[in-house]
Amino acid sequence: MQTALIKNLARYAGSEVTVQGWLYNKRSSGKIIFLIVRDGSGLVQCVLVKKEVSEDVWASASRLTQESSLKITGLVREEPRSVGGYEIQVTGLEVVQIAEEYPITHKEHGVDFLAEHRHLWIRTPRQTAILRVRSEIEHAFRDFFYQRDFVLADAPIITPAACEGTTTLFEIDYHGDKAFLSQSGQLYNEATALALGRIYCFGPTFRAEKSKTRRHLLEFWMIEAEMAYFDIDDNMRLQEEMVYYVIQRVLERCSAELKVLERDVEKLKSIQLPFPRISYTEAVEILRKAGEDFTWGDDFGAPHETIISNHFNAPVFVHRYPTAIKAFYMKPDPENPAVVLGADLLAPEGYGEVIGGGQRIDDLKLLEQRIAEHKLPPEAFQWYLDLRRYGSVPHSGFGLGIERTVAWICGLEHIREAIPFPRMLHKMYP
RNA sequence: UCCUCGAUAGCUCAAUGGUAGAGCACUCGGCUGUUAACCGAGUGGUUGUAGGUUCGAGUCCUACUCGAGGAGCCA
Structure with a gap:
């Protein structure tokens, strides 16, 4: 298995890679979970469909919180609906740490709060x-x-x-x-x-x-x-x-x-x-x-x-x-x-x-x-x-x-x- | 150091001097393509500190603390 940087994912289209990073955001709807993962080089959307992944992987993805650290493995494919044009069809997920409640949300913050953090x-x-x-x-x-x-x-x-x-x-x-x-x-x-x-x-x-x-x-x-x-x-x-x-x-x-x-x-x-x-x-x-x-x-x-x-x-x-x-x-x-x-x-x-x-x-x-x-x-x-x-x-x-x-x-x-x-x-x- | 503005839930903000509220975050439930996802419910407060005015202060007054923007100085 090769480890890839998100910014280089285009090179790996069609093959399986592992990305080591953190959870930036999560969206789910019962039978499908979208994980937005960051690794410092960029963001990538990772998709899990419930009936296509193991119960362990599904359970791990479900309990991920914002900024939890993880290693995620899957097939890279072109996907115009995804930010960056590529996404990962997840086959494996290793949770490194479940993050505590993260102070910086995706809504707006004041400069004082941001400077303190x-x-x-x-x-x-x-x-x-x-x-x-x-x-x-x-x-x-x-x-x-x-x-x-x-x-x-x-x-x-x-x-x-x-x-x-x-x-x-x-x-x-x-x-x-x-x-x-x-x-x-x-x-x-x-x-x-x-x-x-x-x-x-x-x-x-x-x-x-x-x-x-x-x-x-x-x-x-x-x-x-x-x-x-x-x-x-x-x-x-x-x-x-x-x-x-x-x-x-x-x-x-x-x-x-x-x-x-x-x-x-x-x-x-x-x-x-x-x-x-x-x-x-x-x-x-x-x-x-x-x-x-x-x-x-x-x-x-x-x-x-x-x-x-x-x-x-x-x-x-x-x-x-x-x-x-x-x-x-x-x-x-x-x-x-x-x-x-x-x-x-x-x-x-x-x-x-x-x-x-x-x-x-x-x-x-x-x-x-x-x-x-x-x-x-x-x-x-x-x-x-x-x-x-x-x-x-x-x-x-x-x-x-x-x-x-x-x-x-x-x-x-x-x-x-x-x-x-x-x-x-x-x-x-x- | 000076001028201007500000401080209310974890965050961003509301609230004629008269019962402190919303969105987000978080928890629970729902949803098969979401794009800061969405829908329903719940948890969450010594209103920066200390005084004062008032029957009653988040709201008015005074002082202080902290912060923001600008000035001077410079890169």
């Missing part, structure tokens, strides 16, 4: 579809970098000092010393990029900000790349090719999941290279034409980003932000030192900033000056300054938030569904 909520078709798309997205990023000779060089999670200010860091006790959970691997990436050329890291990052919106998590996963000898234009070109590659991969391999999510895939299919590029100053013009009272030099809020991105049906780069609102390591534009060679990528459909990146300062004196201006402790940055003392080169990098990317590609209302166990303000159970 996240460990069970992730069993539902919609959530499994999202998590499979997330997995595909993560694989696609890794494949993209691998194909381009990037080295995966993961950054530390426990760090001795803030890289961009201390108010947003989670503090931990490091055997008597103060330490912090990383909010970015970037500074370490600059070191590994000067060692290996082109590198990326992929791991969790932590922000202690009291953000409470549909776009924020306290713990989120970030792909961060850093490239020696890349300028701002090389940087944007790499980013758009990467995002385009990931979208194509999801369209190619996750069409079933996107259908479950009712994602309008035309909006993803219409995205072409290259992505539009506008300067911060041009973005301010768009805001003013839209009737916003916006002062040059201020940072964009979420509503501003939406106005800007709605002008395009592809992700849009906004580059050359005012120096004053960006991080200390951003390289000033030689043609206009009031702005920096940084660029953010705004996703379409109001999903906001998914990438922040830019060219870094490669001059020792200027970097020392910036560290002083931002009132950062110079002793903590000596190793970082070493990178400008020993073989400094122009270099650039970026960070992409995985959950925002998943939310955008899946068309989610809220980022909390884009990660198995979201960490939100005052909320870390389960």
